[in-house]
Amino acid sequence: MVSEFMARARLLLAEGIDDKSLNAVGRLLAEVSTEPDFIPQTEMRSLHGGDATSAVLQTDPDGLTLMLGSFSAKEETPVHNHNSWGIACVVQGVDRYRHWHHDDEGRLKILYEKELRPGSFVTWLDPPHDIHSQQGIGGPALELVLFGKNTMTIPRNYYNPETGEVRTALPQ
Numbered sequence: 001m002v003s004e005f006m007a008r009a010r011l012l013l014a015e016g017i018d019d020k021s022l023n024a025v026g027r028l029l030a031e032v033s034t035e036p037d038f039i040p041q042t043e044m045r046s047l048h049g050g051d052a053t054s055a056v057l058q059t060d061p062d063g064l065t066l067m068l069g070s071f072s073a074k075e076e077t078p079v080h081n082h083n084s085w086g087i088a089c090v091v092q093g094v095d096r097y098r099h100w101h102h103d104d105e106g107r108l109k110i111l112y113e114k115e116l117r118p119g120s121f122v123t124w125l126d127p128p129h130d131i132h133s134q135q136g137i138g139g140p141a142l143e144l145v146l147f148g149k150n151t152m153t154i155p156r157n158y159y160n161p162e163t164g165e166v167r168t169a170l171p172q
C-alpha cells in the first residue's frame with residue numbers, strides 16, 4: 001500500500017538524505033511497485049505543459065510526496081528541476097532519463113543518461129543536483145516518483161540548454 005511505503009520510506013530517510021538512504025528507498029520503491037494494486041487507479045494531469053502527465057498519490061505534512069508520472073515517447077520533457085531531492089522508479093515501459101548539471105563554465109550539460117526499465121530507478125539530491133529531462137522510448141514510460149517536498153505547490157525551473165535561459169514557473 002502507498003501509505004505503508006511512505007511510512008517505511010520516512011524511517012529509511014530519518015538519519016538524513018544522502019545517496020545511501022535514497023538508494024535504500026529506491027530499492028524499496030522498486031520492490032513494492034511490483035505488488036498488485038500498489039498503484040491506485042487515478043486521473044493524470046498534464047505536466048510541464050506538454051505530453052507528460054502526472055498524479056499525486058500521497059502527500060504528507062512533512063512534504064514527502066509520491067507521484068505517478070507518464071512520460072510520452074513523442075517528445076522529451078523540458079530540462080527542469082523540482083527544488084527537491086527525488087527518486088524515480090519505472091513501473092512500465094522504458095524511460096530515457098537524462099541528468100543535467102552546470103559545468104565549470106556554468107554551461108548546462110548532460111551529466112549522464114540512462115535507459116530505465118521496470119524496476120530500475122534513479123535518485124537525485126536537493127538543488128543544484130535535481131536537473132533532468134525524460135522521454136519514453138517506443139511508448140509512454142510510467143513511473144513512480146518520490147520527492148522530499150510537495151513539488152506540485154513549489155516553483156520549478158525550466159532550462160534552455162542552448163541559450164542558457166532559465167524560466168521559473170509553478171507546475172501547470
Ligand SMILES: [Fe+2]
Pocket residue numbers: 080081082132
Ligand atoms: Fe522531473
